[in-house]
Amino acid sequence: MAGTGDKYSDEKYAGEFREDFIRNLRIDFFDDEEISAVLRDLDSLDSRIRQKVFALCHTLSHASSSLVPNALKRIKTASGLLPGRDLERWITHAYDILDRQGIGAFADYISGIDDEALRRFSTPEGLPLREIMAVLETYIRGISGRELKIAAARETYTDTSAIFLPAFVNRYEDRDRNYLIYKYCAALAWAQISQGTVTTDEDVLNRFLKEVPAEPDISAFFRMFPDERMAIDIFSILEAVRLETFLEKELPGLMREVKAVKRDFLNDRPLCPEQARKSAFVEGLYRLYLDGEPAEEFQNLTGDIPGDILMLKKNAGVEESMKLLGIMYDLAAGLAGDYQPVIFDPLLCTIRPQEVSLVLKAGRRARRQRLEGMITKLLNMPDFEQQKITLRRAGQQKLPESGKEYLLIKGRLIELDSEMREILQERGMSGGIIVKGADMGGAGSPMTLTDLMEEDEVIEESAGGVKYDEWDYKRGGYKKKWCTLREKNVHPGHDPFVEQTRKRYSGYIRVLRKRFELLRREPRLLRRQKDGDDFDLDAVIDAYSDSHAGLAPSEDLFMKYDRQQRSIAVLFLLDMSGSTKGWINEAEKESLVLMAEALETLGDRYAIFGFSGMKRSNCDFYRIKGFEEPYDGKVKRRISGISPKDYTRMGPPIRHSVKILKAVEERTRLFITLSDGRPEDYDAYKGDYAIEDTRRALTEAREQGIHPFCITIDREAGSYLRHMYGEVNYIVIDDVKKLPNRITEIYRRLTT
Amino acid sequence: MAKVIKTEEFIIREEPFYLATDRETEIFEAAYRNRIPVLLKGPTGCGKTRFMQYMSWRLKRPLITVSCHDDLTASDLVGRYLVQGGETVWIDGPLTKAVRTGGFCYLDEIVEARKDTTVVIHPLADDRRILPIEKRGEVLEAPPEFLLGISYNPGYQSVLKDLKQSTRQRFLALEFTYPDRKLETAIVMHESGMDEEICGRLVILAEKTRNLKDRGLIEGASTRLLIHAAKLISAGIGAEKACSVCVAEPLTDDHEMLEALAELIRSIF
Numbered sequence A: 001m002a003g004t005g006d007k008y009s010d011e012k013y014a015g016e017f018r019e020d021f022i023r024n025l026r027i028d029f030f031d032d033e034e035i036s037a038v039l040r041d042l043d044s045l046d047s048r049i050r051q052k053v054f055a056l057c058h059t060l061s062h063a064s065s066s067l068v069p070n071a072l073k074r075i076k077t078a079s080g081l082l083p084g085r086d087l088e089r090w091i092t093h094a095y096d097i098l099d100r101q102g103i104g105a106f107a108d109y110i111s112g113i114d115d116e117a118l119r120r121f122s123t124p125e126g127l128p129l130r131e132i133m134a135v136l137e138t139y140i141r142g143i144s145g146r147e148l149k150i151a152a153a154r155e156t157y158t159d160t161s162a163i164f165l166p167a168f169v170n171r172y173e174d175r176d177r178n179y180l181i182y183k184y185c186a187a188l189a190w191a192q193i194s195q196g197t198v199t200t201d202e203d204v205l206n207r208f209l210k211e212v213p214a215e216p217d218i219s220a221f222f223r224m225f226p227d228e229r230m231a232i233d234i235f236s237i238l239e240a241v242r243l244e245t246f247l248e249k250e251l252p253g254l255m256r257e258v259k260a261v262k263r264d265f266l267n268d269r270p271l272c273p274e275q276a277r278k279s280a281f282v283e284g285l286y287r288l289y290l291d292g293e294p295a296e297e298f299q300n301l302t303g304d305i306p307g308d309i310l311m312l313k314k315n316a317g318v319e320e321s322m323k324l325l326g327i328m329y330d331l332a333a334g335l336a337g338d339y340q341p342v343i344f345d346p347l348l349c350t351i352r353p354q355e356v357s358l359v360l361k362a363g364r365r366a367r368r369q370r371l372e373g374m375i376t377k378l379l380n381m382p383d384f385e386q387q388k389i390t391l392r393r394a395g396q397q398k399l400p401e402s403g404k405e406y407l408l409i410k411g412r413l414i415e416l417d418s419e420m421r422e423i424l425q426e427r428g429m430s431g432g433i434i435v436k437g438a439d440m441g442g443a444g445s446p447m448t449l450t451d452l453m454e455e456d457e458v459i460e461e462s463a464g465g466v467k468y469d470e471w472d473y474k475r476g477g478y479k480k481k482w483c484t485l486r487e488k489n490v491h492p493g494h495d496p497f498v499e500q501t502r503k504r505y506s507g508y509i510r511v512l513r514k515r516f517e518l519l520r521r522e523p524r525l526l527r528r529q530k531d532g533d534d535f536d537l538d539a540v541i542d543a544y545s546d547s548h549a550g551l552a553p554s555e556d557l558f559m560k561y562d563r564q565q566r567s568i569a570v571l572f573l574l575d576m577s578g579s580t581k582g583w584i585n586e587a588e589k590e591s592l593v594l595m596a597e598a599l600e601t602l603g604d605r606y607a608i609f610g611f612s613g614m615k616r617s618n619c620d621f622y623r624i625k626g627f628e629e630p631y632d633g634k635v636k637r638r639i640s641g642i643s644p645k646d647y648t649r650m651g652p653p654i655r656h657s658v659k660i661l662k663a664v665e666e667r668t669r670l671f672i673t674l675s676d677g678r679p680e681d682y683d684a685y686k687g688d689y690a691i692e693d694t695r696r697a698l699t700e701a702r703e704q705g706i707h708p709f710c711i712t713i714d715r716e717a718g719s720y721l722r723h724m725y726g727e728v729n730y731i732v733i734d735d736v737k738k739l740p741n742r743i744t745e746i747y748r749r750l751t752t
Numbered sequence B: 001m002a003k004v005i006k007t008e009e010f011i012i013r014e015e016p017f018y019l020a021t022d023r024e025t026e027i028f029e030a031a032y033r034n035r036i037p038v039l040l041k042g043p044t045g046c047g048k049t050r051f052m053q054y055m056s057w058r059l060k061r062p063l064i065t066v067s068c069h070d071d072l073t074a075s076d077l078v079g080r081y082l083v084q085g086g087e088t089v090w091i092d093g094p095l096t097k098a099v100r101t102g103g104f105c106y107l108d109e110i111v112e113a114r115k116d117t118t119v120v121i122h123p124l125a126d127d128r129r130i131l132p133i134e135k136r137g138e139v140l141e142a143p144p145e146f147l148l149g150i151s152y153n154p155g156y157q158s159v160l161k162d163l164k165q166s167t168r169q170r171f172l173a174l175e176f177t178y179p180d181r182k183l184e185t186a187i188v189m190h191e192s193g194m195d196e197e198i199c200g201r202l203v204i205l206a207e208k209t210r211n212l213k214d215r216g217l218i219e220g221a222s223t224r225l226l227i228h229a230a231k232l233i234s235a236g237i238g239a240e241k242a243c244s245v246c247v248a249e250p251l252t253d254d255h256e257m258l259e260a261l262a263e264l265i266r267s268i269f
Ligand SMILES: Nc1ncnc2c1ncn2[C@@H]1O[C@H](COP(=O)(O)OP(=O)(O)O)[C@@H](O)[C@H]1O
Pocket: B017, B018, B019, B020, B021, B042, B043, B044, B045, B046, B047, B048, B049, B050, B051, B179, B187, B191, B223, B224, B227
């Protein structure tokens, strides 16, 4: 979705861009009448697409205005043929062609497309899953309270950790009903997880299994049926029927809407009279599920079965379905012919016992591994150095408590909690012994496992950088300790960059200082002070009353504006990737100089860092000015030495900045990033993955009480920005030359 | 003039509607008999204030509620001298008033108050149970009927909004969570007059939003929001719209989150 510039807000549309656009038309010899015709066309568009179309025309006018009227004419035609969303999609598509293939391809496309082709553009592939994936994931997390991922597959099913849905749904022309199918399928899969279809209780399973394997799950159950596929198909239907009751209670709105959809699917299904009897039986069951009532032919085939099935709707458990499956299966098995698997629509959440089993097994394995990893780590830790620990924890040493038990290992005394005990029971205690607190006579200083992990981290940090998790949106979870970040120093530069900048902006700097001085005087009123600018009337009245009452009146009778009260710390994080080479890098550096001037006047604490790097193992974090460092010659030389480096992996430096900011005691902690747009690394850190991780890292910052603000210098600010920055405030600066002036203004607004 | 503090003082004559979710009434009564101050923890809008009203009705004590804010001074709580018609008059603050009358003093959202204000409750909140009034050189001893209650929302994870150990360790803490589905439905029905069908669905919606806490929402929908929505629905606003303005919009500004919430609302209504 390139080119849907957020910068084309309605305001801009009316303002400077419009003028610029008109100028371009004029240059290309449009006369007044032609210009007003174009503007009329634009104004008449639906407000939803107007900005986008205007942006498109504006871009066109830079290259060749003659294309503008033609494009507008096509868009007008299209708006008669395509419903709103498809129209928007088509415009985006055309814009993409312009962006990617250039003006020639665009001209061809625009003049070549006829009504028929346009019409075909209306929902040709239906609703693609990727378009709604993010929202659907939040939706299902809200419904389930679990970290379930959504992924594309040919059928609808779940392996208990992810829900698989078809990549496209195109049963309907309109998006809403296609969307509804997605929601229903996801909800049905969630019901299968939460109501025990695929996560069947061991006790229940054991009642059905003839031999009980070590780790029984649903796959063992299905293995008991000679025709496993037929058993699975029947069971999927029975469960869908059973779970309807549950879903009707939880999501009545959805279930009401989906009724009509089921009927449509039922009507779509061809009747195949020559179907094998077994398959016809399963087909009949499926129709019963879609219809809610048994069809006549089916009744003839099965006697009183439908009644049994409908009993499943009366708050039955998975056990009832399993029992009924036994009966159904035998019945079907007695029919003639082979079972030809029935093709279901996406409306049925099928069961994939093997995949479920794999995930459940993997989960158990991961749990065991974590435990084992912990104990191994414990055994391999360097011998305990009393000194280091005492230094770190001076003043808050604990003593062993008589009621507790401790593990004594490698000179360490570790408090035993239930988790630890579990590991020890599994692994044996090679190298350690358990001691009772009562037997220790208060000697030694015990630590908890958490302390131990912390200590572990400190050691790791000094050895080779800090590890950070990275958000993998595809799995909906973090890759643990995925990236390694190292703090580095910038090589000092030797040209007098700071001095030159100050000279160049000397006029502006004077204004800047004034403005920021004003800001300093704005802070809040302090009451009941010993001295100040004015009487505090409340205090005076109190004092007067007190002295009337024969008390010594207070002397704190004044109010004053407090200057120290401004409690703000700000960290600037600078994109030093290769793509900033040239003007952007210059502008970033100039901005820093101006910001430093302003902040020195203001007295807010600030730090400046830069980042770049290549691949997850080399995230470099450059210190330009720490919070404690004064703005002196050294810092100035570092600013001068800032130069473009490698790639832009945004996540780790954001997370590291947050860590630094969290240690700062100021009340308001501001985090300003300066970058040129897309996060991107040499490896797979690109596109959606990079955007999602950046978004996540910024959300984490917000959750920790830090206020991020993102400044993006980008002429073609893509629509992904809004998603990437999410709830975080950001601004796009399209002309890098404006950055130094804008940034100080932004800061001023942010902090008042 | 001195600041006017929002003080609601009253002996509650009519039984406030309160549905117990656990053994909180029993515990509160035990705290009251043993003169232990009470800390009510929990997310906003889950019934802390209502519980306090209910208990003061039940135990027949007047209730004085102070909504704390960052300008609240110690004198605002304890009292001050005023000059009225040439004479100085001492005016008790709400806390003093409650101590004198043997009532309940409820400091709502205590973390909003300045730290130096919070300390005036310390001597009242331990076994001394005294309130020194420095200006009058007076020390009030709290009668057995006096009870100090404070409320606090641990959900805000800000370091600034945390309750100091020295304060919290004086209190018995009652944790308030959202009531279970049946109970919460009954509450919303009672407060709004809407039917079980609608209220039940609102409660389901609330549960779903609570699942999204820390997954994009800072907090899930409170009972209070549900009551608002139910009232709008009973006033004839469509359910979807009512949920959107009373539940979704107050919770977040994030567009994607709002979209997901809209889908949830549609799926439930
Ligand atoms: N257990 C409950 N019994 C009765 N009403 C309740 C209960 N819990 C919540 N409420 C309702 O929710 C609303 C908000 O509760 P309130 O006590 O103001 O919340 P808090 O003080 O925790 O922020 C109340 O007005 C009341 O209508």
